[in-house]
Amino acid sequence: SSVVGLWLCGQTINLMTLGGLALAVGILVDEATVEIENIHTQFHHTNSVARAVRLGNAQTAVPRLLAMLCILAVFVPSFFMEGAARELFVPLSLAVGFAMIASYVLSSTFVPVVCVWLMRRSRDERKVTSDESRQRSSMSLSTFLVTRYSSLVTLFVTFRPLVVIVYLIACGGIIASVGSRLGWEIFPSVDVGEFRLRLRAPDGTHITKTEQITLEVIDVIREQVGGQNIELTLGYVGTVPASFPINAVYQWSRGPEEALLRIALKHGSGISTEGMKETLRAELAKRLPDVRCSFEPADIISEVMSFGSPTPIEIAARGSSLDDNRAFILKAKAELEKLPFLRDLQIAQSLDYPTVNVQIDREKAGLSGTTASQISRSVVAGTSSTRFLVPNYWPDPKTGIGYQVQLEIPQPVMRTSNDLGMIPVNHSGDRALLLRDVADISPGKMPGQFDRYNMKREITLTANVVGRDLGRASQEILAVLNRLEKSGEKPTSVTTELRGQIPPMRQMLSGLGIGLVLAVVVIFLMLTANFQSLRLSLATVSTAPAVIAGVVVALYSTGQTINIQSFIGAIMAIGVAMANAILLVTFAEQRRHAGDTGREAAIHGAASRVRPI
Template sequence: MWIISFALRRPISIIAAVISIVCVAFLAVGSMKRDIFPDLKIPAIYVIQGYGGMSPEQMEGYITSTYELYFLYVPGIEHIESRTIQNVSVIKVFFQPDTDMASAMATIVAMANRATSLMPHGTYNPFVLRFDAGSLPVGQLVLSSDTKTVKDLEDLAYTRIRPLLATVPGAEAPPPFGGNIRSIVLSVDADKLKQYNISGAEIIEALASGNKVLPAGNVRTGDYLRIAPVNSDLPDIHQLDYLPIRTGHGPQIFVKDIGKVEDSSDILAGYALFQGRRTVYIPAVKRGDASTVSVVDALTSALPRMQAVLPDDVKISYEFDQSKYVREAITDVFHEGVLGTILPGLMILLFLRDLRSTAIVVTTIPLSLMSSIVGLWLCGQTINIQTLSGLALSIGILVDEATVCIENMHSHLANGVEKTRAVYEACVETMVPRLLAMLSVVAVFIPSFFMVGITRELFIPLSLAVGFAMIASTTLASTLVPIMAIWLLKDEHSGVPDGEGDEAAEAHATAIGRGPKKEHKPDFIDKMKEGLAGLLHLLMPMRFVVIGAYLTVSISLVLLLYNNIGKELFPDSGSSQFRMRISAPTGMRVEALEQRVLKTLDIIKAEAGEANVEKSLGYAGQQPPMFPISSAFLWTSGPHQAVIDVQLKEDAHINMSQFKDNMRKRLAKAIPDTKYSFEPGDIVSQIMNLGSPTPICVQISGHNLVTNKIFAAKVLKEMAKITALRDLQWGQALDYPSCEIDIDRELAGQLGLTPEEVGMSLQPAFFSSRFVNLSLWRDPVSGFSYQVQVQVPQDQIRSKDDIASFPAMKSTRKEQMAPHGIMEDPEIAKLYPGSQTRRPQHPLIGDVATVEYGVTNGEFDRYNMMRMVSLTANYSGGDLGRVGEEVKAAIKRAGVPPHGVFADVTGQVPLLKDTFAHLLGGLVLAVCVIALMLLGYFQAARIVLVVMSTTPAILLGVLTILTLTGTTLNIQSFMGAIMATGVGIANAILLVVFAEKTREEGKTASESAIHAAQMRMRPILMTSIAMVAGMVPMALSNGQSSSLGRAVIGGLCMSTTSVLTLLPLVFSIIQTGARTGTHSLHPEDHGH
């Protein structure tokens, strides 16, 4: 009680402390990061490797598996996942929750560098980065121009915009999407190669020796030290035209004789489309621990500078701003909190009918919230939907502390006690019940600190917000409230109805032995008390039957409703933005895929209405091999796959679920050979999906890929019977078209060729020399360097015959230098006098190899080094929990997996199971913590049972209102259930403390219970109705926290009813015949 005395003796110190809290709170709000969710701290590292042209089998065997073997040396690994397609391998290394990620990153980098020493020549060091669910694009920087080509836009984005983006605080700067990196291309004519009998390998070797970067060095001449550059690297790309391919005897052959040099770009990999037109864009990616709002604000501030470095005919715009969803979520919770403050104030005014008392109570709400913000800031937390939900959740309960004090002050004042004395005694008398109530609410959140993984990161911010607010409220009720009461309340009884004041005074007078006050005219509250007493007198004789029926019915209904209610991780975000993944027939060229994407966009406009489609942005094809890191931000499995983001107008009010079902029907009819899958499009849904493209995924893993496929096909057949599943399809391209070149090594050896020479000859025809020979050119204007590569135009290699007729070797003999067709070309024949009578043999690819079309795997996925295939799906018309169980049942119907084959449900389903297991365990642990706390205070297990008897009613109220409103049980509603449990137990404590005190004064347990119910009815109703009023705006909103508010309302309504009607009966049953003496073992307490 010292804190109350200290506050009353040093009121100015308390006021100064309050002012300090307010000032620090404003500073904290300005400096705290704002985001939709807290940092989820997913312990994962991505290793991304590119190698242009390398097939999926090669990437898996020579790249992916080598990395995985070396990563096993890294301590703390939980599991390793990998996805491998042509040109790219993405390896995800997940760690145990307690792993030091800085040390893990260093070890991963060291192991990756060591692994590359065992990889094929030309393997670059990989990209290694921390990446989690929060590392997502917060918008797209789109470059558009009516005059520039995509190649020009790509170079501008890469060399001018990207450096500026990298300097934005909290942002990452991935490579541009939509173009290919600028390159100097030696485009060789396949017919000229055959004519001159030149292989691709000769040109590559000529480029390597004729354009070589060598250090300049210095020459000392007199007093000067001159820089002495040698033009071994050609300063002008057109000088490459005169680069000799053949030297020595006979006529020289130059690059210009067999092709041309172009300032072009690398081989086409994909197109970006903005509003249906080709473009280039850079995803503005935020770090996982950065604030979405802060990054976007800094980015928009940097836009004028970015525009200034671009030519006048190029415009840059910021599209698909994801911060608006974050701002809306934060704003919604803030507005709900403000309304939640006003409505409880009105409820208190209705009960107390005293503006001054109401002002005192309401004042403590923002001060408690500000104190909580200061505490969150000191703990390094951010302003996000979880911390704001915690603050909004605590508003209703914050009024309890001050309300109990004020109500008791009025009781003392009505009894004629001097104001200062009345304030002090009222605060002292309520100190212990208030402290117990606060501890009960705080205790329900203690288990969150023992959770692990995502659940822990989501719950701790909310728990801290509620805990700090409750502690601040209790402190203010014992410090600021008595000071304000002495300054503001009147000495005489004022503002409280006579009936209520006299009744309150009578209660206090009876408690202190002064006898009842004068008779008064009963009012509405008195009539309610009389009715409650009559009801309890009626039920008391049959209390055993009533309580037995209550426990049986409530527990049975809780179990029934819990097993049948829909379960989700998070409620639907209600976003008007969506993402669609388009999968054309496997291996389709990106040019053909682009036409299907444009047709899909037309169908979207037709379904939604063209005026309702605000914008669209898509990428068709796979990421360029020079930019494999782009696959971490947008994964496509080949040139046949595209991803489009579509933003519908907010005022269109389109039912997204119905819209998607209609789109599936129209697309299946219009483009039947193309598969579609809807994915979360806005940042809120993407983070809530924790990186999973679809909520349902079944992984079939084992060391034998063929066996995996066979069993997966059986599972697919059974899953197709689940009516709620949508977009069910294979997760990998298992039938990728191929062109197999089978070298006859014996025949090649007879002709003096090795498999390496044959393969190197084909490099310019199939891909380019980029990865097998590093040749650079420096742009003297910009100062940037670009690669020089040899390649055959893609439109010249279109059939097996084109491949078979491609030169297979470089010639070393003079007669082999004579080109084909010498007898037909007299002018060239003059260069080879005496050779017209002989026709040397010049091996082609068809002479040493067979060329056949085939089918291969387009993607290899692995889990802990076991190959796997996956089945992905969305769902509609059901909930995640129920659909997940149906998927598990489908796997069982498929039969027992073959030996060494494992079938696992992944995506959101296991996360839902783990999260709910932690939440249920946390709820049980919270009840145990409260029970132990009460046991320590009351020194009697019986009273603990009385207080905890309201728990079934609270849970029943939560599940009932969720069922009636069609709300799923999710993380948000579970938070509401936990909060309702704490508040309901706190109300039970208020009644039980009063009842036990009355029983110890000599009354029977039944009389004490009824009397306590009457005397505590007003404060319990007042605080409960105030909290329900505070939750109404949240419950009626369409935001993420609506389910939280509904759960609190349902739990509070049922708990209030049970506390006032059933708890007295339980008290009477358990406490009848209970001892009233002390439980102390100390001899002085027994009179010895």
Template sequence: MKITFYEGTEMGEAIASINALSNRSQVFLPPGAPPPFIIRFDASSQPVGQLVFRSNTKTNNQLQDIANFNARPFLIKIPGLTTAPPFGGSPRTIEINIDPYKLRSHNLSPEQVVEAISRNNITSPSGNIYIGDKNYLTPTNNTVKNIEELGDVPIFKGTVDNVYIRDVATVKDGADIATGYALIDGKRSVYINIAKAGNASTLDVVNTLKKQLPDIQRNMPDDVKISYEFDQSVYISNALKSLVVEGVLGALLTGLMVLLFLNDRRAALIVIMTIPISIISAVLFLKLFGQTINIMSLSGLALAIGILVDESTVTIENIHQHFAMGKTKAQAIWDACKEIAFPKLLIMLCILAVFAPAFMMTGIPGSLFMPLAMAIGFSMIISFLLSQTFVPVMANWMMKHNVVNCENPAHKEDRFTKFREKFSNFLSGLMKFRKPIVGISLIAVILAGAGLYLITGKDVLPTSNSKQFQVRLKAADGTRIEVTEKKVKNFLELLKAKVGKDNVAISSVFIGQHPSTFAVSPIYLYNAGPHEALMQVALKEFNGNSDELKDELRQYYKEKMPDLQLSFEPIELTEKILSQGANNPVEIRVSGMMKKMNMMTANKLLAKLKELDYMRDQQIPQSMNYPAMQINIDRTRAAQLGLDAQDIAKSLVAATASTRYTNKNFWVGGMMGIAYDVQVQTPQNILNSKEELENLPLTKNQDRPVLSDVATVLPTKEMGESYNLGTMGYTTVTANLHKKDLEQASKDVKAAIASLGELPKGINIEVAGLAPVLDETLGSLASGLLIAVVVIYLMLSATFQSFRVSWVILSTVPFVIVGALVALNLTGSTLNLQSYMGMIMSVGVSIANAVLLISNAETIRKSSNDALGAAIEAAKLRIRPIVMTTLAMVAGMLPMAIGFGEGGDQVSPLGRAVIGGLIFSTFSVLIVLPLVFGWVQKKASIVSNSLHPEDEESIHFVNLKK
């Protein structure tokens, strides 16, 4: 049972309430049923690896005991680590295996064996006896010391000639009835699923565990070897490596860009030096605010590398401009920093405002967006502070400047100066046609943006080409676990033949179900029955497309093993968190009070989904036709023979299952004094036919009646699984996607549901899986971007004391969005959380460049009263810093956009969106923005609207000195 609470619920109170309700429900459970186990499970509390136990001499069940008692005590000491019991073995158990033939020969029933064990192997307290000066304890051997002694337990009381357990059963130190196996590389083994707590760092948990492995290994028997497999922290480690690689490449490319424009190696070095300082400082602040190093925070830091150079580059370029004016070094540095201090502060605030909506987001989008926003925010703040402190100090120490060599007041004649003049003339020519150019440009870009948005695919996160995959294998309902195991081994052999025998690094399979003793285990890994297996495979080398590989495997096994059904599932940690328990991106729930009607509707919907050529693994995962032997008791006949339903049920439990829960009994053994269950059962290889079941004895001390005397046994089909939402049952239809975005799939699913027509009364259909997450994510991001634009608009209006100037600056935003969408479509990327972040960041950078130009243009306009000339002059003066920062940021984002390093495909859409947005942003800021400014501000007043009482340029200023 899974209970989901609304956000903001006090979980301590919730767990206490559930505990009280579960205790109350205990009276409604069958006798012997253990109390419910309540555990808090967060969506991010997912397995991050497997601790595997291998041995050439130990059985699975022995490894289970070793893993449980020798290894788990070490794991509970690791902060942030949670584990379920070991997977793959059955708990050690003392088996009393009854022989039905011997029972009949002694006129005994299974229930009599159970009663004998219960009476003669008990745990009871003892007292004291006082003899002389001593106080003696009085321990008894109520509990047998040696397992063999259980065979000497008499079945009858008050008779000399007795029958003993050894006469009708064998006693064995074994294990509970096997319900599931684990295979590691095709061999039976045991592993512990390593999971992290919701607020813990995956990297910290895994690294701490790896340090503990030598200590755990020392506590293992000599022939038991342990290893840590399917390490999910490698994705974060790879992202960390990619961040370092991208940071180094970005810094070098940025330095080369500064060197190209300014021809100053020392200036380029200063800009490069600010990058590691900002990143390290941002990581420190993330730690202080309780964040961890994860995929999203690393994406934020990777994105910040490109924007970090903006602040330092603008400062360095402005210092060079003041050098060219013939000022002394100190004066030039002082004037340059003073001149751009406020515009840069405004720029920083605008970029921070873009990410401010992260603090208002809720649910999964908020959880994912917050680390990224905080990483960028801290990096930007530190970068701004460095550009106003570290950069000027280092410029004074490192940069060379000779006033004598400066041509004052004119700038040096170089190629860029000539280009600047040509650009100024070009802009002057366009200014004559500013209105039609601006009008046509804005209409065209808005229409293009709307069209591109509609055709761009949308996903929650970008797809990644991993070397690992997870697949669920399903044989026919009711297939015995041994048969399923053979099919799985055949599957593995065929897989090696397909991908290369030496190319499979490791495979891990869990077949069947967990032992009922381990109530927590299905939270982490769930199979419907002995006919299902969940397989994880890691390849050594794989450089292709994972979707294509999966599709090849589907076709391959359809030919080789047509009786086996495949369904691929997410294996990466981020995908598992986003899916919130769903095994497939497409999941549809058909609910209603009549389960047969639910099934009929689900089958109709399944047929519709199979018509979509890009969908794969379409199925109804529940076992709806599980084979069964229906036992119908004739209560009248049973009563005539001195039996009732309870007597028959007790004998059936001992014969078809065990007395593990209906009659608890323990044996305490070993040096550690661990209590193990003693259970009475019939060996599965004996009760292997309908006739054997019908001949089961039911009455004490008589060979008749047997089961067939009081009941009929009929083969039938039963519902193997029952899913309920509250009290209402539901059936699930699931599917995977092949090279299709989630939004389009969601639209087609809704169309398929609509095509069913009017649903039968009482039937409801709900779309689950990743579709609601996508809608919530894109909705939050879109509203967040709108809020950010409004905040920036108000901030600009307050700064420039003009609403019109604010609209001028924001006119670049449509161009940025179109540029980002163009880049995504050209590279085959979708609009997802990563690319949306890139788009938002490029909007912030575009506004920053616009502020840099418009603040200068406003200053010139107010002094000259010429808006057209001010726009051209401001563009002429600011073209170098704008082009420099744009090219530097593009250079910094290029390694990310290409997807260098492992895991690069997960963040490449972010870099592509930034680059596309910046290219269009540069065009709009340098070409369209001056035209918009000239048009809007041509007749604007040069008198300030400031309310500052001492501002002499304000219309509200009153000179009291006259």
């Protein structure tokens, strides 16, 4: 039923829909379990299987409906989320919703029919004396546990004001003390057995030198990891040529001084990738001090959740003046280097790329019979190829196929600025004219690339986080940026933006938190309408603090963080707890309407429902 419903809604079978079905499996059994247990209870009042099934089904129909609606209610807020959170949780909510609705319908129709068929027995087989029944009950372990539980509930009911106060204080204390120690992440960290390493040699390094550095880095990795533990080594040095286009999402490099390595470890090697990264950082810094290294996400979840950022932490300084952007980003880098949990902190762009400045002397050029346009075209032809100026094709007279003809100076020939000055320049005279005759050639520096966002230049700072959860790391990073702004060290023309995994993490978890609160409110209003009593509704919802406290303790004791997965589990746990509370409160209310006092109804409702719960 859930698969058909997902198909009708245009959804697919994916990680989130399968997760929703996995969450719903246990609850799907609960619907039938509650009904079958109540059918067995009815055998104490009638020997007719059909009558017992009808009574058991009728008594649990409304409580099971409310329980189902409570579980559905905790997922309704996902439809009001925005961005990536909505795309993730709507499929999961639909999968759970369709499964729960189908479970209720089947437990109210199909399960009773099957019960009549399987439980059919003769009236004589069902007849037992009260003494035999009492003897069998006394031998039942479940009956013994229910009796002990009933005695405990009686004691608690006697001191109910004190119990409520202690309960609220204990849950609040656990949530406040233990919950504040939990970290925040988007998804739990997963060791996928591979890592990706970006190498950046000094700006302007020749590609052959970069290749040698890359091979040396691979040797270091083999030494530290062990060659027998490496499954695959994949690397790319330099930029992607224009003749081999590739989406920059998958492969991006800034120049010939950059290389990208991807290392896959053998399955079962027993090597922790996070620990290996720390070892490689220290070893590479010692052997190759001039080479900057940065580890990038290798698993699909981290890549997607970074939303295009190369690392989980990316800080962008944006403004109309590149000099102001640079000054601020350097100050921010100096301050962020003091944070012990940041690794691979570096400016993403090349700000001091080596250049050769060609300053044309227009007076000499005019006297020599040439122009700035002719000089620049000659420089382009000499440093790259004539095909960028005038495409020249030679048709083969035999085949008629045209071939492109181009002239270029071999790169090994042009090594120094003096060689650049020997480039011939087009002019109107007869004597050979060289570039050095009409221009001054000198070394210089300039940004290797210009990044713009909304027509404003920006410089970015990237970093990884080690030994600290993303939530606390983001708080400390924001504190540094706010301190720089308040101290006046950030120019007014510069705006900063924190990118990477932090913005989606905050958006998703805040949306889930608000959704959880709204779900509890919706359930409270729904129960109030059903019970026509605020006190009964409050008693049902009062299970939420205990569930949250239990979730917090479980996460803290197992070293886990608050993330999307654990939040989904917490939401489902709250829904299940309220569904169980509804069963107990409903049967207790039925006993009260039958004439029991409030105390007796509470004790009897708890004792009669503890086994199915």
